[in-house]
Amino acid sequence: MDPDDQELIARYLGGEQAFEPLLKRYLSVVYNFIFQMTRDRAEADDLTQETFIKVWKHIARFDRKKSFKTWIFTIAKNTTYDFLKKKKTLPFSYFDDEMGDNRWEVADEKILLPDELLKRADVAQELNAALDRMPVSYRTILSLAYREDFSLQEISEILGEPYNTVKSRHNRALKRLKKEMLTDTAPAGPAFS
Amino acid sequence: MPTLNTLFKNIPTVEPERGLESRIFHSIALERRQRARRKIWAVYAGIGGSSVALVLVVFSYGRMVMESDFWNLIQLLFSDATVIISHGGSFAFSLLEVFPASAIALLLAPVFTLLLSFMLYAQAIGRNNRYHYV
Numbered sequence: 001m002d003p004d005d006q007e008l009i010a011r012y013l014g015g016e017q018a019f020e021p022l023l024k025r026y027l028s029v030v031y032n033f034i035f036q037m038t039r040d041r042a043e044a045d046d047l048t049q050e051t052f053i054k055v056w057k058h059i060a061r062f063d064r065k066k067s068f069k070t071w072i073f074t075i076a077k078n079t080t081y082d083f084l085k086k087k088k089t090l091p092f093s094y095f096d097d098e099m100g101d102n103r104w105e106v107a108d109e110k111i112l113l114p115d116e117l118l119k120r121a122d123v124a125q126e127l128n129a130a131l132d133r134m135p136v137s138y139r140t141i142l143s144l145a146y147r148e149d150f151s152l153q154e155i156s157e158i159l160g161e162p163y164n165t166v167k168s169r170h171n172r173a174l175k176r177l178k179k180e181m182l183t184d185t186a187p188a189g190p191a192f193s
Numbered sequence: 194m195p196t197l198n199t200l201f202k203n204i205p206t207v208e209p210e211r212g213l214e215s216r217i218f219h220s221i222a223l224e225r226r227q228r229a230r231r232k233i234w235a236v237y238a239g240i241g242g243s244s245v246a247l248v249l250v251v252f253s254y255g256r257m258v259m260e261s262d263f264w265n266l267i268q269l270l271f272s273d274a275t276v277i278i279s280h281g282g283s284f285a286f287s288l289l290e291v292f293p294a295s296a297i298a299l300l301l302a303p304v305f306t307l308l309l310s311f312m313l314y315a316q317a318i319g320r321n322n323r324y325h326y327v
Contacts, residue, residue, distance in 0.1 A: 146201035
């Protein structure tokens with residue numbers, strides 16, 4: 001049976017060669033998460049490298065009672081957001097976007113994609129293209145929830161934001177995703193302002 | 194019927210470039226070397242500072258100790274040892290009365306920091322020479 005994260009961390013801090021299996025376990029997953037935000041491979045490479053260096057530097061301070069996956073994703077998110085802010089890609093208020101979604105608008109609790117859309121063979125590619133057109137904050141939350149299977153509580157820890165904020169942004173993200181996937185003539189161009 | 198989870202998981206995974214893993218390890222090795230270098234330099238600064246402080250303190254307060262009543266009493270141990278031993282209790286109390294506590298404390302402080310710096314130096318050298326697993 002493969003050792004779990006806590007065991008690997010304990011072994012590494014005890015002087016064993018255990019950081020490499022931890023890195024291998026999370027490299028692709030963290031890389032894809034960062035790529036979802038940046039949509040640029042070169043940037044994702046650099047930011048992934050920076051993330052794992054930070055993980056290595058601070059692993060002795062990691063609280064082993066908490067989830068390592070949540071911790072590493074928090075570092076990845078903070079590293080990427082800092083980069084995007086420096087690049088001025090993230091607007092000051094990244095809740096608003098060019099579609100005019102209002103940050104205070106609370107969407108319906110259950111936002112479902114229609115069955116006929118879900119049945120289409122190319123729906124995964126359409127989903128990917130729709131995500132490309134969405135603001136990074138929405139992509140981040142949907143990626144964490146549906147690709148990485150984090151709960152909303154864990155997402156609120158990763159993003160460092162209150163649970164209710166994350167919940168309402170999640171609903172708005174789903175609403176926006178539905179709009180993007182149902183709109184044939186969605187606006188092209190970058191999802192950042 | 195696929196769920197949203199299934200759809201998201203079916204988005205093609207983007208593989209990182211082949212050299213990324215080794216680049217990360219290389220960066221960590223560099224970072225470790227820089228950390229070790231910073232520690233060594235801090236220890237050198239500690240050794241240097243403590244040595245200078247010790248010399249200054251010896252020159253400033255050493256004479257005070259040598260010329261004090263405490264030192265005069267200590268010298269009696271070498272000249273009248275048998276008398277001192279027979280009146281050991283009184284001698285000890287007399288020593289305590291004239292003990293130059295502040296001067297001794299000031300003399301010992303840089304000695305302790307110097308010994309601590311040597312200990313940290315030995316630890317840093319030992320750590321550097323050990324094989325490092327990542």
